[in-house]
Amino acid sequence: MRRISNRLKTEVALPGTQTLPFDAAHATWGLIAKGTAAIPYAVGMLRSNAPDAREDGAAILTRIGRAPGAVHPLLEALAAETDATARDSLVLALGAMKSRTAIPALAHLIQDENTDGDTRFSAVESLGRIVHRRFLHRKDPIQSAIKWLDRYQKRDT
Numbered sequence: 001m002r003r004i005s006n007r008l009k010t011e012v013a014l015p016g017t018q019t020l021p022f023d024a025a026h027a028t029w030g031l032i033a034k035g036t037a038a039i040p041y042a043v044g045m046l047r048s049n050a051p052d053a054r055e056d057g058a059a060i061l062t063r064i065g066r067a068p069g070a071v072h073p074l075l076e077a078l079a080a081e082t083d084a085t086a087r088d089s090l091v092l093a094l095g096a097m098k099s100r101t102a103i104p105a106l107a108h109l110i111q112d113e114n115t116d117g118d119t120r121f122s123a124v125e126s127l128g129r130i131v132h133r134r135f136l137h138r139k140d141p142i143q144s145a146i147k148w149l150d151r152y153q154k155r156d157t
Contacts, residue, residue: 107127
């Protein structure tokens with residue numbers, strides 16, 4: 001791989017692939033370019049102690065979309081996340097996966113009035129992507145999503 005910048009000194013290797021320069025932005029886009037081959041590395045980033053790394057791991061999975069085996073690690077990371085920005089990235093990544101497995105976690109964030117407003121809005125956006133509803137085009141997206149969730153949960157009981 002051609003060196004993107006002379007200032008890049010460190011490299012990171014994907015499992016079983018070539019090395020990539022380790023500059024956060026370049027590394028993230030490099031992993032995205034690898035597509036599904038980057039999934040194990042992005043999932044590993046979700047377990048990092050650094051919130052920026054968790055955010056980047058979620059962003060990579062968001063860009064890859066429907067990443068096999070990524071939904072459960074995303075849900076686990078979301079349950080443990082304390083950083084608001086990383087949490088929002090995890091929520092958006094779950095929407096990109098379009099897996100109904102994420103609905104209970106998103107429902108909890110949407111229905112909990114103590115959840116940060118940005119996180120609730122991101123959860124509504126992700127829920128809409130999963131269930132093919134345009135909550136964001138409604139006058140009150142959060143209330144529209146809550147009403148849908150109420151009907152969905154009643155239907156499943």
